[in-house]
Amino acid sequence: MNAQPMEWNDLQFVLAVCREGTLSGAARTLGVNHSTVFRRISAIENKLGVRLFERLASGYVMTDVGEAMLMSGERIENEVLGLSRKIIGRDLQLSGALRVAVPDALLVKVIMPHLAVFSQLYPKIQLELIISNNFLNLTRREADIAIRATQTPPETVVGRRICTMASTIYGSIEYLTHQIDNSVEAHTWLMPDESLEQLPITKWLSRKYPKAVIGLRCNTLLGLYEAATQNIGITALPCFLGDSDNRLKRIFPPVEELSTELWLLTHPDLRRTARVRVLMDFIEEVLGKEKRLVQGHLPV
Incomplete structure (x- = not known):
């Protein structure tokens, strides 16, 4: 045998x-x-x-x-x-590299101001920030943690729902002041391109205002935000972005159809890794402090 x-x-x-x-x-x-x-x-x-x-x-x-x-x-x-x-x-051990995928606007306006504190608390954790508005594949470790605005996170990941993320339409005060006709369809619209097709503004605009004139498209929310501040037209922005700039003004209250949910996600195999846990807890705490802004509540 x-x-x-x-x-x-x-x-x-x-x-x-x-x-x-x-x-x-x-x-x-x-x-x-x-x-x-x-x-x-x-x-x-x-x-x-x-x-x-x-x-x-x-x-x-x-x-x-x-x-x-x-x-x-x-x-x-x-x-x-x-x-x-x-x-x-x-x-x-609270050490090693962590790849974090996060939308550009959320990183710059909400999370980045707090990262110095995280680095002081955990100096041996190396953050690798990936600016991404689309889902990277957590299964293939394209990212260890992803912060995503979505109603339906993939079934292959685990995570925490943080809060509702409100959005509405903004224009600069200067732009709006100089508009003779302030009807919505008379404005020049600044819109996301096809790479941001998951954003609900495209369907909302074509349904509500099919004759609206699109003057500019951009593949980042920060780009649309900057275009609005430069008086080029009006655009849909998350409230945490539009409300934090006194050059911009809401045209509508937060639009329910444009709101989504903010999720903090990782792969199931990584959820008990110490450095993943501490960063997810830290980001959740940060977003908790900024929740009113993210949810579209104006300062009192």
Whole structure:
């Protein structure tokens, strides 16, 4: 009969019998019963086509092959345990790189002002910020953490819903002051391009104001925000962005159809990693402090 490959579970049984010298001792070490050890050792010997132990009245005594397996097995065991310790140690240590995907406007206006505090608290964690308004693949580790405005986060990720993110239409005070006709369709509209197709403003505008004139498109919210401050036209912006600039004015109260939910997401395999946990807790705390602004509540 040809010998078959040995598995790690097999090696654990062999090592226990080698060290204890009896089936009952090995059973106590492994947390199983006596008969289980007997069956496993017999099955391993049959699978390998060798005898690992001599069965004596005093117990199980290693053959030459058994002694060789003990020496090799202990080296393998040390490697496995060492790897396990390294992995657990890294998980417990607040150090290493973290890739965080976050929309441009939210990063610049809400999160960035707080990151100096995080760096002081956790100087060994290296943040890699990815400006992204689309979903990166958390499964492929394109990012470790993602902050996303969405009603339906992917089923492959886990996370926390932070709050509703309100949006409405803004124009600069100077632009609006000089408009002769302030009807909505008379304005020049600043719109996101196809890379931001997930934003609801495009469908909302075509449904509500199909004759609106689009004067500019941009692939970032910060770009649209800057265009609005430069008196080029009106645009849809998150309230945390528009309300924080006294050059801009709301044309409508927050529009329910333009609002979405803000989520803090990661891959299930990473949610217990220490540096992921502390950053998610930190971002949640930051967004909690800024919640009224994000939800569109004007300062009292």
